[in-house]
Amino acid sequence: MSARSTSTPHPRGFPYIIANEAAERFSYYGMKGILVVFMTSGLLARSGAPDPMGEREATVWYHLFAVANYLFPLLGALIADVIWGKYRTILFLSLVYCLGHVVLAFDLTRTGLAIGLLLVALGAGGIKPCVSAHLGDQYRTSSNPRITEGFSLFYLAINLGALLSSLLIPFVLQRYGAHAAFGVPGLFMALATLVFWRGRSSFIAVSPTPWFEYRRALWRPEERQRLARLCMLFLLVAVFWCLFDQTGSSWVLQAERLDRSVEFPFGLSFELLPAQLQAINPLLILVFAPLFSRVVYPWLSARGWISEALKMQAGMLLAACAFGTVALIQSWVEGAAQPSVGWQVAAFVLITAAEVLISITALELAYTKAPAVSTSLVMAFFYAGVAAGNAITAAVTGTLGALIGGPSSASYFAFFGVLAVLTLIPIGGCVRALERSIES
Secondary structure (H helix, E strand, O other), X not given: OOHHHHHOOOOOOHHHHXXXXXXXXXXXXXXXXXXXXXXXXXXXXXXXXXXXXXXXHHHHHHHHHHHHHHHHHHHHHHHHHHOOOHHHHHHHHHHHHXXXXXXXXXXXXXXXXXXXXXXXXXXXXXXXXXXXXXXXXXXXXXXXXXXXXXXXXXXXXXXXXXXXHHHHHHHHHHHHOHHHHHHHHHHHHHHXXXXXXXXXXXXXXXXXXXXXXXXXXXXXXXXXXHHHHHHHHHHHHHHHHHHHHHHHOHHHHHHOOOEOEEEOHHHOEEEOOHHHHHHHHHHHHHHHHHHHHHHHHHHHHHOOOOOHHHHHHHHHHHHHHHHHHHHHHHHHHHOOOOOEOHHHHHHHHHHXXXXXXXXXXXXXXXXXXXXXXXXXXXXXXXXXXXXXXXXHHHHHHHHOHHHHOOOOOHHHHHHHHXXXXXXXXXXXXXXXXXXXXXXX
């Protein structure tokens, strides 16, 4: 890092964006982390009587919510790029986001669940492609050299928020009930919105591009080809997301059947809640992201053993190994054993390493290979790939359950592991084709 970059302060709006992102991610992951547990044990009928879902139905609902959450970025990106601009899009849709939390906190019926999740998906999904692009605008427009450090701190804020809420909100659900467990994330989303509004005079706001100019720029043959190749890559990455996002659904259901006791020296011990295991992922991300970028990648690069295509293929292989691990665990459970939760922790290590290799690499390709007129739109295509992955999981769970078993069978996990292996060669070829087309 140069002397100039260390002496130059971050843009004035930077602290507001970082604080907003940490609070927003706390609210999102806190709410999402308890969904499956709530749907299978806490749902109420209008009469107030218990009305829980079965495991298969809850898994389908969970992944359909994820589909909506990752499709709405397409709407948010277009609104930000050609109508409101990023700042107003983030602010207005954050209010919708807050309303969704209010509905979830006060109405614990299926109707309240459906309306609340729809509003959260519209708000969270709509702002998703805009926030990171808005952060980038603060640096690019002011020619600030500390942009890399700024995005690193932004990523740190995301995972800190996710880590803290994944540990706290399941405890709140168990101790104080669903009203409080959904209400606390709602308060954090309100705080996130307030912090973002307070930073309004400090932000650099980039004006939206008129629709005619926007469409003309994207319709050039070379830009259309670039978008098509990026979309093909994101569709292949969807296979990874249909595995990864099960850490919040089928993996939680499996964790309920494991020995979750944790023992320390001097007789200290406690029992993890099933939903709390999701905190392992953001915790590992805080370790793996700098480890890979500063140690693993430079070491492999010095030997000529690394490329974007190899990163993606290695990540998909690790994801397959993670699902092989949970399939093995499930086979033990089916045999009436109660394996240690440590086995699922090992699977989390594998799936998190896969996330670093696949997600961060795909995000980098989305930023660096996107047409200049709309990084927000390309980011929305990236998130649409996440939606496609969750749609695959919902469809498989809902329609093929009789053939491969439901979320509580080893064959179910094995199916997704095989699917990841089948994607290894196509995803590497797609990345290489994208790089060649841009170079030419």
